[in-house]
Amino acid sequence: MDKRKKPNKKCEIKFFKITSRIYKSVINLRTASIRYQSATGRKPGVTGEIGEVLVAKKLGLKLAKSDQCAGFDALDYKNRKVQIKTRRGQVGKEPKKFGRVGKFSKHKFDYALLVLLGEKYEILEIWKLNYSRVHRLIRKIKRREPTINQFIHKATEVKSRRDL
Numbered sequence: 001m002d003k004r005k006k007p008n009k010k011c012e013i014k015f016f017k018i019t020s021r022i023y024k025s026v027i028n029l030r031t032a033s034i035r036y037q038s039a040t041g042r043k044p045g046v047t048g049e050i051g052e053v054l055v056a057k058k059l060g061l062k063l064a065k066s067d068q069c070a071g072f073d074a075l076d077y078k079n080r081k082v083q084i085k086t087r088r089g090q091v092g093k094e095p096k097k098f099g100r101v102g103k104f105s106k107h108k109f110d111y112a113l114l115v116l117l118g119e120k121y122e123i124l125e126i127w128k129l130n131y132s133r134v135h136r137l138i139r140k141i142k143r144r145e146p147t148i149n150q151f152i153h154k155a156t157e158v159k160s161r162r163d164l
Contacts, residue, residue: 013065016062017056026049043088047121052086054121054123059113059161061075061076072109076161078164080111083105085151086116087116087117089124097148100147103144104134110131111131112128113126113128114127126157127151127155127157133155
């Protein structure tokens, strides 16, 4: 058996603020996504990325450059770790409240934000739930994927940075 120690692979996480260049790129991506869906009837897999950038701009969050090892997506103005989940509604509708939020990793974070987007990727609602409440919620669920309704029922609505 090989007794060599494995190197300590501690990830160095870098962050970035949403500049006007990044924001314009996401607006272009949003437009291309809407056109693509209109032409093909298929949703491209960009909702999470668009939602993260839009909520980061609105709330003044710094996004992590890599999501490979962090277990969270952003830092807020108090340097708290934020996990961001984004859901987008169907054409002409809001996101279905009985749909799933998405799977939470086992990494610790300070709180989660659930961003509900309209069909054109406009922010409709933002909901916040502290880690301890997220943990209590997901430990009861086999795949760590609560429904949107379950999350919202325990969360508080965020209107601005002051609500963080």
